[in-house]
Amino acid sequence: MLRRERAHVEEAPGRGPLGGHHERPDARAKVSGSTRYVADLALPGMLHAAVAVAPVASARVSGLDLASARAVDGVEAVLTAADIPGRNLVGVIFEDQPLLAREKVRMVGERLALVAARTPEAAWAAAHLVHADLEPLPAVHDPVQALEPDAPRVHDAGNLIRTFRVVRGDTARARASVVVEAEYRVGGQEHAYLEPQGCLAIPEGRQRITIVASCQCPFYVQHAVARVLGLPLAAVRVEQAPTGGGFGGKEDYPSEPAACAAVLAFATARPVRFVLPRELDMQVSSKRHAMVIRHRWGADRSGHLRFAEVETVLDAGAYIGISTVVAERANVSSIGPYHVPAVRVSTRVAYTNNLFGGAFRGFGTPQVTWAAEATMDRLARACSLDPLEFRRRNLLDDRRRRLCTGQSLRRPVLARECLERAVALAGWDEFHARPRRQEGPMREGMGIGLALYGCNLHHGGQHLDRSSAVVILQPDGSVVVRVGLTEMGQGNLAACQTIAAQALGVEPAHVQVWQPDTTTVGDSGPTVASRGAHASGMAILNAVDRLRKKLDPVAAELLECGERDVELAGGFARVRTDPDHRVPIARLAGEMASRRIEGISTGWYRSRKRRFDPVTGLGDPYEFYAVACHIARVVVDAELGLVRVTEVSAAHDVGKVIHRDVLEGQIQGGIVQGTGWGTSEELKLDRGRLCNPSFTDYIIPTAADVPSIRIAVVESEGPGGPFGAKGIGEPSLIPTAAAVRNAVVEALGLEIDRLPLTPPTIVEALGNRHPFAWVAEEERVRGRSEEVAAGR
Amino acid sequence: MDVPIQQVIRPATIAEATALLATRPDARPIAGGTDLMVQLRDGRKHISCLVDLDGLGMAEIRRVDEGVEIGASTRMHSIAAASEIRSNFPALAAAAGTIGAWPIQCRATLGGNLVNASPAADTAPALLIAGAVLTAVSTAGTRPLPVAGFFVGPGRTVLMPGELLVSVFLPLAQVPPGCRLVERFVKAGPRREQVIAVVSLAGRAVVRADGTFEEVRLALGSVAPTPVRARRAEAALMGRRPNQETRRGAVQALQHDIAPIDDVRAPASYRRIAAAVLLDRFLLEAARV
Incomplete structure (x- = not known):
């Protein structure tokens, strides 16, 4: 199904593993089932945690009755807010979220009490027996309504959390002969990681604690646990467990279950394991933000963009979490990789009593990209240009390099290159040259989506943009690498292994990269923003540089050459000018060990300082950018409304390939997840309660729904991270749903401004153009006269 | 989490099974368990x-006079x-081949699909148009149950406590000389595979x-409290x-055969249109074939 352009890649001897295909270090254990995830871990005397949660979205807590929960056989502890030894607080950035609610419930699934018991069954049975007296309070479930003055207040200070802006040029005075307006309602998304949230807390008296957690950021967990237990950071050790998928869902959220397990472990002096059941995980853990995005964009007669106005509202849910950071990225990403002389963007973050919005692959960019690409197609049609030609006229390139915030992109700007490569892969011209099949209900379409992604952390999060590595040369020449960024399935172990092996001139198999542990490396920030390979790779390269200060003198002595002439490649230290004059690295390592020379070094990376004005939104929000273009081909059943994405052609500006299989895996995975978000994944809410918290009714793509995927990799010598590499984790997802939307619109010949494009959404959009629209009309006329009973 | 089974x-x-069911009101038969375990x-x-019904030899497909008999524990695959x-x-x-994923089809049984009585049960419309007759056994004896009257509501059937569904009989279609037979099962849902029918x-x-x-039989799932024959259509x-x-007339008549609701899977208006x-x-295909 996945067509690959697998090449040739036979590396020249000594060229190293960079860009190659060697086996991922974690592949065999994962495929054969020997990887031990949190749910596989057990310790003698271990207890199981459960949590009692609120069933309603907004209420005052007037009492908690724990007696029946405590009476359940096997229960060791039932705790409330009063039992937390440190602070009752889990907010990452803002102090708005308690670990356990005291007075007010603001979302379905708000924690009321914690239980530890000898079996998971007893723990959950007890949790269900916690009785809470909840007095209903008014709630708000629409982010736009939440910002109206008389809306029920989720927090006392009001529902507007923050407004971000970009104002560049004067959009009011821009001369545009063609103006389009639209309102897009873009739905959220569930991460659907295979492994639910979970952790194991192991206390050592009340002095210190170890947490083994499925997570993307052990340092966030460390901070959260230290805070609820009132411990110094050094007394909290967090080890990342092998993590079965994250996608952003294990960025900030794992701090919450970890804090729960830690409090229970301290209270009982026993190890406590907490694994969330899938339904609860889906209800309470963070989600991609639903957004309402209003556009007013204009172009001149020659099809050049003149201005863009964007007003976005994010549904943050009941607590901020990292919603403001998501909004910050969405805000500056609102107009895509296009040259627009005048820009006015506002992005507001609103509290509601809905699901908890948070990080999700793309971090606010997929939603605004979906809207921007929809508007580009609209404008193209309004200018009587085809969507490809309209984009060609407006894309950023080496001459016009100024993006939304006024930042000038560093060359080469590869948007045009990506577009043309994807166009060629997709056969755009051939597809549009031949007459379209119009017989029967099946309609074909092709659509373009482009994305501009700021790599690594936004200016506002610069303080977190650093990372740490440790490289240890063993006496046999093998190498231990420790980094602070996590493997969650995306391939960071393989990337770090490749980078270290390349830099040290050894076989990848001789490098062992271990999962992060807060006691072995410095705080490296979160594994997010497509920065894993970048941040850990840069720190590894720095550590290797420092290691060579100890290694090169020994090599020079053995090789009888100058230190500057030592080169590491193909498993040897050799003389740069005379590669046949060489000594195996294993022998060199042995020599260092016997001379008792320190074979360990640390490495550090921090991003460059940038200028950015948060008030005007002008400046350099990100250090460098990646561009991507996806072209989707769809077949739409215009009667049943079912969208089938048959093919996606993806061109990515990746800087430099580190590991070809990992790169392609990321692109394939991003496309599949983006297809699901765009077509079938819908979070159905009833007064803040998720009505489809299971894979029975939350519809992710199956293998049969995966399109045929063609990949073009665009490499360059431009700005980037290790060896010039740029992040791929998020750019791989961002343009897919937009391309699918535009393909569906082309196929059906009508605009659809709601995501996802489910069959009912499409049939509703077709309205009277549907051949059986009269059926629903009859139903409406007849009313509800017939007997109707409940469903399944 | 484990299930609370003692x-x-x-x-x-x-006979042993029905005797057990007659005396133990807390007991329930299990075959594939694909619905029951979740519940x-x-x-x-x-x-x-x-x-456990697995050892009772109820997983056979046999040609009998004028029809085919399928044991209730026969797997979908x-x-x-x-x-x-x-x-x-x-x-x-076709219906059996669209239920869940392959591992589900290797466990789920025909009897289970019927007894679970979901309005969306995939095999039910196929059995309705075949005029299937189910056989139920209890300590009181054996009784035939036409599938047309078997379903009472969501999750409810005419089976009585202690009664066990053991087999399904499908009479062969009678096709007069010169006529041809067209039979299909189709479903609409939100993706290509592993779909619970909308x-x-x-x-x-x-x-x-x-x-x-000469004759048309139609039955639908997920459009009423039970799978239904569309007699007016x-x-x-x-x-x-x-x-x-x-x-067009048939489509119009069909609207009086069905009574769909809005639920988490689709609104009623979409179900009517689909x-x-x-x-x-x-009908188009029947005309073409």
Whole structure:
């Protein structure tokens, strides 16, 4: 199904593993089932945690009755807010979220009490027996309504959390002969990681604690646990467990279950394991933000963009979490990789009593990209240009390099290159040259989506943009690498292994990269923003540089050459000018060990300082950018409304390939997840309660729904991270749903401004153009006269 | 989480099983368990004893006089693969082959699909158009239950406490000389595979040489509290040729056969339209084949 352009890649001897295909270090254990995830871990005397949660979205807590929960056989502890030894607080950035609610419930699934018991069954049975007296309070479930003055207040200070802006040029005075307006309602998304949230807390008296957690950021967990237990950071050790998928869902959220397990472990002096059941995980853990995005964009007669106005509202849910950071990225990403002389963007973050919005692959960019690409197609049609030609006229390139915030992109700007490569892969011209099949209900379409992604952390999060590595040369020449960024399935172990092996001139198999542990490396920030390979790779390269200060003198002595002439490649230290004059690295390592020379070094990376004005939104929000273009081909059943994405052609500006299989895996995975978000994944809410918290009714793509995927990799010598590499984790997802939307619109010949494009959404959009629209009309006329009973 | 089951009993004979069910109100039969285990885990069913039907020899597909008999414990993948079913009851074979994923089809049984009585049960419309007769056994004896009256509501059937569904009999279709038979099962859902039907339709048409219908049977799932025969639509088609006018009349009549609701899977208005589409497509195909 996945067509690959697998090449040739036979590396020249000594060229190293960079860009190659060697086996991922974690592949065999994962495929054969020997990887031990949190749910596989057990310790003698271990207890199981459960949590009692609120069933309603907004209420005052007037009492908690724990007696029946405590009476359940096997229960060791039932705790409330009063039992937390440190602070009752889990907010990452803002102090708005308690670990356990005291007075007010603001979302379905708000924690009321914690239980530890000898079996998971007893723990959950007890949790269900916690009785809470909840007095209903008014709630708000629409982010736009939440910002109206008389809306029920989720927090006392009001529902507007923050407004971000970009104002560049004067959009009011821009001369545009063609103006389009639209309102897009873009739905959220569930991460659907295979492994639910979970952790194991192991206390050592009340002095210190170890947490083994499925997570993307052990340092966030460390901070959260230290805070609820009132411990110094050094007394909290967090080890990342092998993590079965994250996608952003294990960025900030794992701090919450970890804090729960830690409090229970301290209270009982026993190890406590907490694994969330899938339904609860889906209800309470963070989600991609639903957004309402209003556009007013204009172009001149020659099809050049003149201005863009964007007003976005994010549904943050009941607590901020990292919603403001998501909004910050969405805000500056609102107009895509296009040259627009005048820009006015506002992005507001609103509290509601809905699901908890948070990080999700793309971090606010997929939603605004979906809207921007929809508007580009609209404008193209309004200018009587085809969507490809309209984009060609407006894309950023080496001459016009100024993006939304006024930042000038560093060359080469590869948007045009990506577009043309994807166009060629997709056969755009051939597809549009031949007459379209119009017989029967099946309609074909092709659509373009482009994305501009700021790599690594936004200016506002610069303080977190650093990372740490440790490289240890063993006496046999093998190498231990420790980094602070996590493997969650995306391939960071393989990337770090490749980078270290390349830099040290050894076989990848001789490098062992271990999962992060807060006691072995410095705080490296979160594994997010497509920065894993970048941040850990840069720190590894720095550590290797420092290691060579100890290694090169020994090599020079053995090789009888100058230190500057030592080169590491193909498993040897050799003389740069005379590669046949060489000594195996294993022998060199042995020599260092016997001379008792320190074979360990640390490495550090921090991003460059940038200028950015948060008030005007002008400046350099990100250090460098990646561009991507996806072209989707769809077949739409215009009667049943079912969208089938048959093919996606993806061109990515990746800087430099580190590991070809990992790169392609990321692109394939991003496309599949983006297809699901765009077509079938819908979070159905009833007064803040998720009505489809299971894979029975939350519809992710199956293998049969995966399109045929063609990949073009665009490499360059431009700005980037290790060896010039740029992040791929998020750019791989961002343009897919937009391309699918535009393909569906082309196929059906009508605009659809709601995501996802489910069959009912499409049939509703077709309205009277549907051949059986009269059926629903009859139903409406007849009313509800017939007997109707409940469903399944 | 585990399910709250205290005991699993594996009877050797049907008589032993029915005796158990007669005396233990807390017992419930289990075959594939693909619905039951989920319900137990969710706390939707409170049962402490399971009676495992696997050892009772109820997993056979047999040709009998005038029809085919399928044991209630027959797995979906066996039904989908059986040549006896594929050639004589293609709608049933197709339905069995669309239930869940392959691992589910290897566990789920025909009897389980019927007894669970979901309005979305995929095999039910196929059995309705085949005029299947179910056989239930209890300590009180054996009784035949036509599938047409078997379903009472969501999750409810006419089976009485202690009664065990043991087999399903499907009479062979009677096709008069000169006529041809067209039988299909189709379903509409949100993706290509592993779909719980938003609407399903089984159709059987006996088409005369002149293109008119000798007989049409239609049954749908997920559009009413139970899987339903579409008798009004059938009547609108009898003796006619499936031209545009006839098809429109049938689609109109169909709306009175069904009573869909809004739920988490789709709004009622979509179900009505999708049911119309599936019927129209079946009739077009019946005209073409």
